[in-house]
Structure formats: structure tokens, C-alpha cells
Amino acid sequence: MIETCEDFKNNVLNLGVDVTETDFNQRGYHLEVALTLNTVREFAQKAYEQGFYLVFVTGFHVLPEEKEGVKFSGLEVVYQFARYDRLCRVKARVSVSEDMTVPSICHIYQGANWHERETHDFYGIMFSGHPNLEPLLLCKEDRNYHPLLKEEEKLKSFETVSWPAKTLESSDAETTALSDP
Amino acid sequence: METISTLPPELIRMVIAVIIIISFIFLNAIMMGYLERKIAGHVQRRLGPMEVGFHGILQLVVDGVKLVAKELLIPINVDRTFFRLAPILSFTPVILPLLVIPFSEKLQARDLNLGLLFIVSMTSVNVMAILVGGWGSNNKYSMFGAMRAVAQSIAYEIPILLSMLAIILMTNTLSLKEIVGAQQKIWFVLLQPLAFIIYVISGIAETNRAPFDLPEAESELTAGFHTEYSGIGFSLFFLGEYTNMFTVASVATVLFLGGWHGPSLPYGEYLGIVWFFLKVYFLLFFMIMIRWTYPRVRFDQLLNFAWKYLVPFSLVNILITAVVVKL
Amino acid sequence: MRESTIKEHNRFFLNMGPQHPSTHGVLLVVLEMNGEYVLDPQPVLGFVHRMHEKIGESRPCQGFMPNTARMDYVCALPYNHGYVSLIEKKAGIEVPKRAEYIRVITSELNRVASHLLWLGAYLLDLGAFTPILYGFDDREHILDILEDITGSRLTYCYYRFGGVCRDIDDKFVEATRAFIKRLRKRYVIYEKLVTKNIIFIKRAENIGIISPDMAIRYGITGPNLRGSGIAYDIRKNEPYSVYPEFDFEVPVGERGDCLDRYMVRVREMEQSLRIIEQALDNLPDGPVRSKVPKKIKLTPGDCNFAVEAARGELSYYLIGDGTGVPYRLKIRVPSYSNLSCLQELGRGILLPDLVSIMGSFDLVIPEIDR
Numbered sequence: 001m002i003e004t005c006e007d008f009k010n011n012v013l014n015l016g017v018d019v020t021e022t023d024f025n026q027r028g029y030h031l032e033v034a035l036t037l038n039t040v041r042e043f044a045q046k047a048y049e050q051g052f053y054l055v056f057v058t059g060f061h062v063l064p065e066e067k068e069g070v071k072f073s074g075l076e077v078v079y080q081f082a083r084y085d086r087l088c089r090v091k092a093r094v095s096v097s098e099d100m101t102v103p104s105i106c107h108i109y110q111g112a113n114w115h116e117r118e119t120h121d122f123y124g125i126m127f128s129g130h131p132n133l134e135p136l137l138l139c140k141e142d143r144n145y146h147p148l149l150k151e152e153e154k155l156k157s158f159e160t161v162s163w164p165a166k167t168l169e170s171s172d173a174e175t176t177a178l179s180d181p
Numbered sequence: 182m183e184t185i186s187t188l189p190p191e192l193i194r195m196v197i198a199v200i201i202i203i204s205f206i207f208l209n210a211i212m213m214g215y216l217e218r219k220i221a222g223h224v225q226r227r228l229g230p231m232e233v234g235f236h237g238i239l240q241l242v243v244d245g246v247k248l249v250a251k252e253l254l255i256p257i258n259v260d261r262t263f264f265r266l267a268p269i270l271s272f273t274p275v276i277l278p279l280l281v282i283p284f285s286e287k288l289q290a291r292d293l294n295l296g297l298l299f300i301v302s303m304t305s306v307n308v309m310a311i312l313v314g315g316w317g318s319n320n321k322y323s324m325f326g327a328m329r330a331v332a333q334s335i336a337y338e339i340p341i342l343l344s345m346l347a348i349i350l351m352t353n354t355l356s357l358k359e360i361v362g363a364q365q366k367i368w369f370v371l372l373q374p375l376a377f378i379i380y381v382i383s384g385i386a387e388t389n390r391a392p393f394d395l396p397e398a399e400s401e402l403t404a405g406f407h408t409e410y411s412g413i414g415f416s417l418f419f420l421g422e423y424t425n426m427f428t429v430a431s432v433a434t435v436l437f438l439g440g441w442h443g444p445s446l447p448y449g450e451y452l453g454i455v456w457f458f459l460k461v462y463f464l465l466f467f468m469i470m471i472r473w474t475y476p477r478v479r480f481d482q483l484l485n486f487a488w489k490y491l492v493p494f495s496l497v498n499i500l501i502t503a504v505v506v507k508l
Numbered sequence: 509m510r511e512s513t514i515k516e517h518n519r520f521f522l523n524m525g526p527q528h529p530s531t532h533g534v535l536l537v538v539l540e541m542n543g544e545y546v547l548d549p550q551p552v553l554g555f556v557h558r559m560h561e562k563i564g565e566s567r568p569c570q571g572f573m574p575n576t577a578r579m580d581y582v583c584a585l586p587y588n589h590g591y592v593s594l595i596e597k598k599a600g601i602e603v604p605k606r607a608e609y610i611r612v613i614t615s616e617l618n619r620v621a622s623h624l625l626w627l628g629a630y631l632l633d634l635g636a637f638t639p640i641l642y643g644f645d646d647r648e649h650i651l652d653i654l655e656d657i658t659g660s661r662l663t664y665c666y667y668r669f670g671g672v673c674r675d676i677d678d679k680f681v682e683a684t685r686a687f688i689k690r691l692r693k694r695y696v697i698y699e700k701l702v703t704k705n706i707i708f709i710k711r712a713e714n715i716g717i718i719s720p721d722m723a724i725r726y727g728i729t730g731p732n733l734r735g736s737g738i739a740y741d742i743r744k745n746e747p748y749s750v751y752p753e754f755d756f757e758v759p760v761g762e763r764g765d766c767l768d769r770y771m772v773r774v775r776e777m778e779q780s781l782r783i784i785e786q787a788l789d790n791l792p793d794g795p796v797r798s799k800v801p802k803k804i805k806l807t808p809g810d811c812n813f814a815v816e817a818a819r820g821e822l823s824y825y826l827i828g829d830g831t832g833v834p835y836r837l838k839i840r841v842p843s844y845s846n847l848s849c850l851q852e853l854g855r856g857i858l859l860p861d862l863v864s865i866m867g868s869f870d871l872v873i874p875e876i877d878r
């Protein structure tokens with residue numbers, strides 16, 4: 001099994017997104033991509049062209065914060081992609097701004113349709129361009145109830161639930177050493 | 182029944198025959214139900230019914246009591262007349278063919294000279310019952326079942342008639358007694374193997390048995406035309422199905438397997454019925470075995486098979502028969 | 509069939525499910541139909557939704573173990589396996605080798621049981637009643653074997669963080685070997701009864717063809733994907749546990765139709781048996797459970813762990829926050845993605861073919877609804 005994501009990394013760097021190589025043994029995925037709302041679709045298109053399939057789309061809820069003057073809702077959407085022909089798992093995430101809207105990718109990956117509906121059920125995130133954002137797993141009466149939104153006292157900041165920065169550096173070194181031979 | 186033919190009024194004779202036949206129909210349904218469950222059990226490496234009576238022999242009697250004792254349920258939105266009519270329509274006509282079947286040389290209620298035609302017309306009423314029941318149930322699945330039954334019946338009655346025609350060409354008669362009589366020396370299954378195969382296949386389809394059980398295709402249409410029926414309504418359909426199977430097997434025995442003929446027995450003119458029943462139940466056993474072995478065909482495959490294979494082959498068979506008979 | 513030629517009044521809706529023999533549980537498929545032709549099948553989910561993800565986020569990670577078996581109850585041990593492996597990775601727990609071997613053996617037994625049940629259920633969808641009882645007969649042996657060591661027959665909770673809860677004994681080894689011998693003999697029956705059956709072949713061949721591109725667009729995994737000729741198996745492609753130590757093949761089909769999916773599963777059973785045999789032969793000695801702290805702490809940060817369940821890729825994605833309770837637990841179940849392609853696959857086909865396709869997907873509804 002070829003274990004490399006080099007070409008994909010170089011490919012998506014053109015999009016102007018933030019790509020980090022991670023330690024697969026520690027995290028279970030090779031690349032972490034931080035997307036912006038504008039690059040979600042382009043990234044998905046690239047991934048599709050490169051032969052990645054969509055593993056899942058989900059979200060998580062952290063303390064809302066303000067970055068560079070833009071208010072974020074504290075919700076993050078996580079995409080995971082993998083390949084059939086070689087070992088390369090990619091996690092992409094995008095912060096949801098205050099209008100709670102993320103571009104839908106279900107015209108690129110039709111399988112995203114249900115995943116996005118589910119994420120909408122659980123978090124109330126809107127996916128613009130989605131053909132049918134009706135409740136899927138929850139019933140229609142509960143359309144305004146989003147079970148996975150955390151109560152305020154349980155919310156934690158994004159930093160608390162992320163890998164500490166220093167392990168990231170050491171793992172970077174390991175990854176390059178691994179992919180060398 | 183020849184003995185009672187000496188009684189002067191014809192009417193009494195017919196009434197007695199009908200009573201015997203109706204009781205036989207119930208007995209046959211019980212036997213067939215038991216056989217089916219027992220054979221299915223053994224095919225599937227289990228025992229089948231074991232609890233009621235010796236080896237579960239009374240199971241079907243108990244089931245019958247349960248079905249009869251159930252409340253008559255009529256769903257709200259059904260067409261009440263049709264809904265009630267269908268089971269009766271399914272059960273009544275199946276009695277009549279048995280009146281003309283010669284069980285042995287002297288055991289026949291009435292020897293019509295158009296016996297075969299009478300049987301064919303009576304058995305095809307059954308599809309009316311399915312159509313009426315399916316339509317009256319006001320249920321889309323029932324409707325599917327009914328529509329399938331009609332198309333299937335039309336497709337498979339033609340090869341049945343054509344294969345019968347080959348026999349009629351050879352015997353020059355429609356009387357069942359005379360057809361059996363013509364097989365004194367050699368059974369027609371040896372002279373007309375193709376017609377026999379076509380008849381058996383079409384017969385299974387005509388009685389809506391697996392692998393051609395599309396009108397009730399459980400995994401597609403829940404229960405097809407009898408989805409809404411329970412209790413006595415369901416059991417009348419059930420009786421109708423088993424009696425129809427019996428009729429089809431009896432006609433096959435009469436036409437192809439030499440009817441009551443077999444190694445000679447004392448009182449042969451009456452005890453020929455033993456050979457007759459052996460042959461009939463062998464065919465029924467065969468039909469049951471097929472049901473528990475094969476998956477169900479798809480609807481278009483079923484119709485294709487009838488129109489593209491069975492009908493042309495039976496036409497060729499008739500042609501060959503006609504030429505040979507003329508020579 | 510061209511949709512434009514259908515008159516509007518000929519269209520009607522048919523509710524297949526939630527109580528229908530061939531939806532295998534409480535799945536509703538709303539079918540827009542024209543006669544017997546399906547124009548647009550629309551699956552409706554959520555009838556057995558239990559919000560397992562929320563449960564996983566609201567209690568210490570040990571407490572979620574029994575829940576993992578209640579998603580895919582037909583093949584529960586790989587679900588156990590994925591979850592314990594994820595937590596072990598996140599909390600840095602070592603697992604003794606013997607325990608990993610036992611996990612592989614029991615997981616593979618469970619996979620065989622699942623495939624046997626599927627084989628029968630699929631044939632039942634096609635109208636053959638007998639194979640399901642043969643399948644159940646064989647599956648019963650596996651359930652007996654597993655019951656002896658795990659204590660349950662269906663919803664197992666056998667694995668523990670750092671190992672398994674009970675060691676296997678000679679009786680287990682003997683019974684497993686006897687079962688392998690028995691199942692190999694039974695292949696002949698299955699082949700005669702099912703695989704070579706002309707009606708079965710006609711019902712499955714060239715029905716519901718999944719192209720590789722379609723698989724990518726919907727994220728189809730497992731035997732459903734391998735039927736389309738793509739040899740993607742997490743056990744080989746992203747090896748976990750001790751799978752790299754075993755020699756086994758990944759069977760693939762060619763066309764991607766129902767028949768290929770059937771053949772892939774049948775051949776997979778044999779590969780699972782091979783894995784079990786090798787594992788039993790090389791079973792190392794030693795403890796089956798390592799010392800685990802009473803309070804497990806999950807390090808901050810996210811982590812993904814994928815295993816090959818009987819139906820495809822099962823991914824647990826966990827975000828830790830330094831406590832023992834997961835901050836976020838996402839469970840990616842294979843059938844969810846597999847079923848989502850039904851809408852595209854089921855356009856313009858006959859109702860019996862739709863039943864055949866859904867049967868060939870090997871759906872377990874509680875797994876989809878979670």
C-alpha cells in the first residue's frame with residue numbers, strides 16, 4: 001500500500017488553503033486541511049477529481065469566538081475523505097460563520113446529501129445549494145431542536161479540544177521520516 | 182358412484198356426489214397443508230409441525246378451527262360487496278371440475294362429453310376471484326397482485342390449452358373417461374413428453390405456486406391479493422389454491438399419466454382410484470418440492486417465458502402431432 | 509423507460525415499509541411508480557433513531573461500550589473492536605497480543621455469521637424460502653460458540669479497553685475448528701441450491717450495477733464496493749489490530765451487479781475462515797488484558813479509527829478534551845452511505861429488481877439510523 005498524500009497536498013495548496021501533515025498513527029488521518037467558506041466547493045471538486053470518496057460530514061460545537069473581526073458561531077463542519085487505491089485519509093474542517101451557512105457539496109459528492117441533512121438535523125447548520133434540507137433522522141416536529149448543540153456550561157474552547165501544538169511538530173518530523181523509504 | 186346411479190332421481194345422485202367432493206376438498210386441503218409444512222420442514226432440515234397429535238398430524242385441523250373462529254374483518258375503505266364476494270368466488274368454482282374427473286373406471290360423478298372444456302372453463306374462474314379480491318381490497322399491493330394474476334393467467338392458459346390439444350388430436354374426444362381409456366396400452370406422457378412438460382410448468386403458473394407465485398409475491402407485495410384478508414376469507418383462498426392444485430394434478434394424471442391404470446387390483450374398476458391418487462399426489466409432491474427449492478422469477482421473465490418459449494414449443498408440438506396422426 | 513412519456517395521472521406513490529418483508533426492519537421507501545416501474549425511490553430514515561452519538565458524548569467512554577453493539581446487531585463485534593481500538597489509541601493503552609488474536613478470531617466469526625444471515629435473507633427477498641434456514645442453521649453454531657465465551661448471542665460486549673474480558677479455552681478452539689470444517693462442507697449445498705440456480709442468476713445478474721465512479725460519489729464501501737471490482741478492504745488497506753500477520757485475499761467482482769456482490773460475500777466467508785485458522789494456529793500465550801487505569805483520560809484532539817465491519821467501512825471519529833468523556837463522537841456507519849445510492853440506482857427499474865438491489869446491499873436499519 002502506497003502511503004503518500006504528497007501529490008494531493010501540492011494540488012490543494014494552490015487553492016490557498018491551510019494544509020498540515022499529521023501523524024497517522026496518532027490521529028488516524030494524514031492531512032488536516034483548514035478550509036474557508038469560499039474554498040469548500042473547490043476543495044471537494046479537487047478531491048473528487050483525485051479519486052477521493054467522502055467518508056462522512058459532521059460537525060462539532062465549541063465556544064464561539066471572533067477571528068480577525070469576523071464573528072464565528074462556534075460550529076465547525078468536519079469532512080473526511082479517503083481513497084480506495086492507496087492509504088490517504090484527509091480531514092478538512094471549516095468554521096461556520098454567524099449566518100450558520102456552509103456551501104453544500106452534494107452536487108459533487110451525491111453521498112454528501114444525507115450526511116449534510118444529518119448535520120443539519122443535529123446542529124442546525126444550513127447547507128446552501130442543498131436540494132432538500134429536510135430532517136432525515138429526526139422527525140419533522142423536531143426541526144428546531146438540535147440535539148448535539150452543547151449547553152453553554154459544557155462548551156469548551158477550540159484550543160482545549162485540539163491537539164497541543166508541540167505534539168504536532170514532533171509528529172510532523174515522524175511523518176516525513178515514515179514516508180521517506 | 183356407479184352403484185348409486187341406479188337410484189332413479191339424477192338430482193339426488195348429484196347432491197351426494199357434491200357432498201362427497203366438498204368433504205374431500207376439505208380433507209385434501211388439510212392433507213396438503215400438512216404435507217406442505219412437513220415437506221418444507223424436512224427440506225429445510227427441521228421437523229415441521231410436531232406438537233398437535235402424532236407428528237403434528239392434527240395441526241391443520243387446529244389451524245382450521247382457529248381460522249374459522251376468527252372475527253370477520255372488513256377494512257373501512259374496501260368495496261364491501263367485492264371484498265366479501267372474492268373468497269366465495271375463489272372457492273365455489275373449484276368444486277365443479279372434480280365432478281367430471283374419472284377417479285377410477287366406475288367412480289365418476291358425471292361423464293360429460295365436453296369434460297375437458299368444462300374443466301378449463303371452471304378453473305379459469307379462479308382468476309376472477311383474485312381480480313375481484315385485489316380490486317375490492319382497495320390496497321395498492323393487492324391491486325398489483327390482482328393485475329399480475331390476470332396477466333399471468335392469460336399468458337399461461339394458452340400453453341395449457343395447446344398442450345391439451347395435442348392429446349385431443351390423438352384421442353378425438355373431450356371426454357375424460359375416454360381419454361383415460363385410450364391409455365390402456367401406453368401412457369401419453371411417453372408419446373407426448375413435450376406436452377407433459379409444458380402442461381406441468383404452465384399448471385404451476387396457473388395455480389400461482391412458487392416459483393411463479395407472483396400474485397402473492399411475499400417479499401415484493403407483502404401478501405399480494407390477499408393482503409387484507411384474514412380468518413375465513415383467507416382460508417377460502419387457501420382452500421381454493423389447494424383444490425386448484427389438485428385439479429391441475431388430476432388433469433395431468435388423466436391426460437398424461439394414464440389415470441386409474443396401473444398393476445391390476447381386485448375390484449379394479451373401483452380400486453383404480455388408488456393408482457389415480459398415487460399419481461396425483463406424486464405430482465403434488467413434485468410441486469411442493471419445487472416451491473421450497475427455487476427463488477421467484479421476475480414478472481417480465483415469467484411472461485417472456487410463456488410467450489417466447491412455451492407457446493411456440495407447444496405449437497410445434499401440435500404440428501408434429503397432427504402430421505403423425507394423419508400419417 | 510423515458511420519464512417524459514409518462515402521463516402525469518399514471519404516476520402514483522407506493523409506501524414500501526416501514527412494515528414490509530423486504531425492507532429488513534423499519535425502513536420506509538416512498539416509491540414513485542408508473543405501473544410496476546419505479547420512477548423515484550426515496551428512502552425515509554429515522555424510525556429507530558436512538559442518538560447514539562449524543563449518548564457517547566454524555567457518559568464516560570467505558571459506559572458507551574454496550575451501545576456499540578446495538579447499532580449493527582448482526583455483526584456487533586467489529587463495532588466493539590473499532591471503539592476499543594479508538595479509545596486505546598487515544599488513551600495510550602497497550603493491548604496484549606493474545607487479546608488482539610482473540611479479537612480477530614471472534615470478529616471474523618461474527619462476520620461469517622453476518623454473511624450467512626445475509627445470504628439467507630437475500631434469497632428470501634428473491635422468493636426462496638429454504639436458504640435462510642440453512643444459513644440460520646450454520647449461524648446458530650457460531651452464536652453458540654460466541655455465547656460460550658462472550659455470554660451473549662447477538663449484542664456482544666466482549667472486548668474491554670486493553671484486551672478482552674475472558675480468555676478463550678480449548679473448548680472454544682475445538683468448536684471453532686469443527687465449525688470451519690462443517691461450513692466448508694456446506695459450501696457444496698449452497699452452491700447447488702443457490703449459486704448455480706438459474707432463476708437466482710437471472711434475478712441477480714446485471715441488476716443494480718454500481719460503477720466505480722458512482723461508488724466514489726456515494727462513498728460506498730465493503731462488499732458492495734468490492735463487487736464493482738475495487739479491492740478496498742480496511743483490513744488490507746489500512747491495517748489495524750493484527751490483520752497484517754495473516755495471509756488472506758480480498759475477493760472482488762467484475763461488473764458490480766447483485767450477483768457480484770453475492771459472490772464477493774460468499775468468497776469472503778472462506779477468507780474469514782482462513783484468517784481464523786491462521787489465528788488459531790499461531791495463537792500466542794500470555795495475558796488477555798492489560799492493566800488499565802480506573803479513570804481513562806482521553807487526550808485532547810481528534811482521532812479517527814476505521815475498521816472493516818461486515819458491511820463496509822466503520823469509522824469512529826472522536827474529539828477528546830482531556831477528560832474521560834468524549835467531547836464529540838461521530839460514528840460513520842457503512843450502510844448509511846451504501847443505501848444513499850438507492851435513489852440513483854433505483855430509477856426506471858421494476859419493483860422486484862428494487863427488492864433485489866436492496867437485498868444485495870445487506871442493510872441493517874438500526875445501524876443506518878443509529
